[in-house]
Amino acid sequence: GQQVMQIPQYQHVQEGEDFTTYCNSSTTLSNIQWYKQRPGGHPVFLIQLVKSGEVKKQKRLTFQFGEAKKNSSLHITATQTTDVGTYFCAGGYNTDKLIFGTGTRLQVFP
Amino acid sequence: SQTIHQWPATLVQPVGSPLSLECTVEGTSNPNLYWYRQAAGRGLQLLFYSVGIGQISSEVPQNLSASRPQDRQFILSSKKLLLSDSGFYLCAWKRENYNSPLHFGNGTRLTVT
Numbered sequence: 001g002q003q004v005m006q007i008p009q010y011q012h013v014q015e016g017e018d019f020t021t022y023c024n025s026s027t028t029l030s031n032i033q034w035y036k037q038r039p040g041g042h043p044v045f046l047i048q049l050v051k052s053g054e055v056k057k058q059k060r061l062t063f064q065f066g067e068a069k070k071n072s073s074l075h076i077t078a079t080q081t082t083d084v085g086t087y088f089c090a091g092g093y094n095t096d097k098l099i100f101g102t103g104t105r106l107q108v109f110p
Numbered sequence: 111s112q113t114i115h116q117w118p119a120t121l122v123q124p125v126g127s128p129l130s131l132e133c134t135v136e137g138t139s140n141p142n143l144y145w146y147r148q149a150a151g152r153g154l155q156l157l158f159y160s161v162g163i164g165q166i167s168s169e170v171p172q173n174l175s176a177s178r179p180q181d182r183q184f185i186l187s188s189k190k191l192l193l194s195d196s197g198f199y200l201c202a203w204k205r206e207n208y209n210s211p212l213h214f215g216n217g218t219r220l221t222v223t
Binding site: 030031033035041042043044045048050088090092094095096097098099100101102103105 | 146156167208213216
């Protein structure tokens with residue numbers, strides 16, 4: 001079956017430093033979605049990538065979809081304390097379900 | 111606009127007791143509905159999903175079950191809880207389109223003692 005791996009599991013950064021999390025699928029994806037979960041909260045949808053090689057930006061966040069549509073990354077420039085949380089990728093495979101990655105927990109120290 | 115309601119927010123149950131968690135969606139029709147479980151500090155495990163009334167797909171064999179008695183109602187149940195059933199249970203909905211995003215409820219934090 002499909003599996004989605006995400007690294008690193010944890011990342012601690014100083015405020016102002018950059019952060020990147022990587023997502024890899026065992027099989028080709030139809031789309032990749034990214035979610036953010038604040039401590040104690042529920043996952044909230046951030047963005048979706050569909051096209052091979054696609055790059056999307058949301059302010060300080062940059063999302064990339066690999067050429068082979070099997071990997072993706074989320075990069076945050078100049079982290080802020082408000083970026084704290086767990087970031088999940090979720091893989092779509094042209095089915096009704098999404099397979100979530102294991103998540104990367106980001107801690108930002110002021 | 112669409113909203114999703116999930117209750118209760120927290121629950122403490124003894125081992126062997128039954129469980130019923132309810133989730134309802136407003137403002138949309140024929141949504142796909144999902145139950146995920148998240149162990150402490152871990153990822154999201156898909157338990158069940160439904161694409162229509164009475165249609166349930168089970169992803170993980172266990173002592174839990176799900177039902178969809180109405181279009182916008184999704185229920186997670188157990189006849190006898192195990193300690194390993196503790197976790198954060200999240201209900202979510204999405205449109206029928208494969209590429210639609212998931213919208214999560216606030217979750218139920220279940221502790222089995």
